Amino acid sequence: MIVRLRQPRREVEIPGGRAAHAVLRDLGLSREGHLVICNGTLVPSDTMLADDDVVEIRPVISGG
Amino acid sequence: MSKCRSCGEPAVVDLPRHNANFCSVHLQQLCTRQVERAISDHSMFAPEDRILVAVSGGKDSLALWDMLIELGYRADGLYIGLGIGEYSEESHRITAEFADTRGLTLHTVDLRAEHGFDIPTAARATKRVPCSACGLSKRHIFDRETRRHGYDVLATGHNLDDEAAVLLGNTIRWDVDYLSRQSPVLPERHGFPRKVKPLIRLTEREMAAWCVVRGIDYVVEECPMAIGNRHAGLKETLNAMDERSPGTKASFYLGFLDRMAPLLRERTDAEAAPEACPSCGSPSSSDGMPCSFCRLEENAGSHEPVPVRMVLNRVARRAFDAQWGEESSDDRG
Ligand code: SF4
Ligand SMILES: [Zn+2]
Ligand SMILES: [Zn+2]
Numbered sequence: 001m002i003v004r005l006r007q008p009r010r011e012v013e014i015p016g017g018r019a020a021h022a023v024l025r026d027l028g029l030s031r032e033g034h035l036v037i038c039n040g041t042l043v044p045s046d047t048m049l050a051d052d053d054v055v056e057i058r059p060v061i062s063g064g
Numbered sequence: 065m066s067k068c069r070s071c072g073e074p075a076v077v078d079l080p081r082h083n084a085n086f087c088s089v090h091l092q093q094l095c096t097r098q099v100e101r102a103i104s105d106h107s108m109f110a111p112e113d114r115i116l117v118a119v120s121g122g123k124d125s126l127a128l129w130d131m132l133i134e135l136g137y138r139a140d141g142l143y144i145g146l147g148i149g150e151y152s153e154e155s156h157r158i159t160a161e162f163a164d165t166r167g168l169t170l171h172t173v174d175l176r177a178e179h180g181f182d183i184p185t186a187a188r189a190t191k192r193v194p195c196s197a198c199g200l201s202k203r204h205i206f207d208r209e210t211r212r213h214g215y216d217v218l219a220t221g222h223n224l225d226d227e228a229a230v231l232l233g234n235t236i237r238w239d240v241d242y243l244s245r246q247s248p249v250l251p252e253r254h255g256f257p258r259k260v261k262p263l264i265r266l267t268e269r270e271m272a273a274w275c276v277v278r279g280i281d282y283v284v285e286e287c288p289m290a291i292g293n294r295h296a297g298l299k300e301t302l303n304a305m306d307e308r309s310p311g312t313k314a315s316f317y318l319g320f321l322d323r324m325a326p327l328l329r330e331r332t333d334a335e336a337a338p339e340a341c342p343s344c345g346s347p348s349s350s351d352g353m354p355c356s357f358c359r360l361e362e363n364a365g366s367h368e369p370v371p372v373r374m375v376l377n378r379v380a381r382r383a384f385d386a387q388w389g390e391e392s393s394d395d396r397g
Binding site for chain 2 (some may be wrong): 008030033035037040041045046056058062
């Protein structure tokens with residue numbers, strides 16, 4: 001599946017069939033600091049992500 | 065697929081501190097209830113008050129404005145153009161669009177157009193970090209515009225994570241003066257307007273989720289000056305604790321408000337009433353001298369304009385180049 005990351009904007013391709021929280025963990029990202037948006041819809045962390053999903057991982061922490 | 069705790073429909077978000085998942089409708093209900101509770105617990109404002117919301121184009125301030133309107137309050141927005149390159153342009157565009165599509169009133173103040181300087185230039189001219197000139201300018205303009213347009217109160221989008229990070233920083237330094245003044249409400253005094261923070265019971269993640277389910281377009285990329293700053297580091301520390309033990313952030317900050325702040329309040333002694341700045345008329349503690357904003361304006365206004373990239377540290381500059389691309393790195397000044 002395609003995973004879109006921010007700050008800076010970039011895309012990585014990783015295998016699907018895993019829960020959103022597992023993907024966050026593998027990418028070294030905290031659950032409390034991110035939202036997972038799958039095919040344009042906000043989803044909870046236990047959602048299983050499939051190979052053909054387009055997933056956005058959106059950071060929510062601002063430093064200002 | 066996990067289900068909403070309130071209605072059993074498919075959930076859109078997990079909120080570990082509530083040990084539950086919520087659908088879009090019940091996430092919104094939870095958020096507006098927390099805001100209503102903050103407003104009433106701290107007597108922030110009354111239904112008939114006119115509220116000015118300080119909006120930056122980020123998730124917190126736009127969500128706050130949206131919620132206040134949703135709850136039936138009379139709330140207008142104030143946007144300040146800080147002149148921080150493309151970040152500011154994008155923020156302005158998004159904020160104006162938010163107001164336009166909802167038919168809301170937005171006041172705009174552009175620093176360069178009205179005061180002859182921007183934040184990167186102010187940082188260079190004063191040889192201080194950008195956030196210090198920025199904070200000073202924002203406070204001055206918020207106060208002035210609230211007075212000028214006759215609003216009863218100024219509301220800002222500081223959330224639970226912001227306040228918990230400030231509290232952690234103040235506690236690590238045992239800065240008792242700052243601790244005793246850290247409050248979600250600053251009463252009106254000496255010509256300064258009343259200031260409130262209605263989002264103190266909601267986390268950053270909850271605010272971002274609000275924006276996503278409400279379809280609010282906001283600036284996801286943060287201000288280039290904020291990258292890797294100390295405040296962001298404190299937030300990460302708190303989030304690491306929260307992941308191991310959900311609810312830590314909330315109990316740290318809300319517990320402080322509930323049990324520690326009342327003990328410290330006795331310390332806040334009466335400050336002397338400030339005089340009026342001879343140059344702009346705003347209250348100033350500078351003893352008959354121009355206020356700190358007027359001095360900044362004079363100093364930075366005569367300085368040659370400085371591009372954003374020039375005032376970033378090495379880490380922030382690398383992130384900035386990756387974010388805004390090569391065009392931005394051309395203007396090396
Ligand atoms: S991060 Fe600093 S410079 Fe950027 S908007 Fe916030 S206070 Fe201003
Ligand atoms: Zn529900
Ligand atoms: Zn002045």
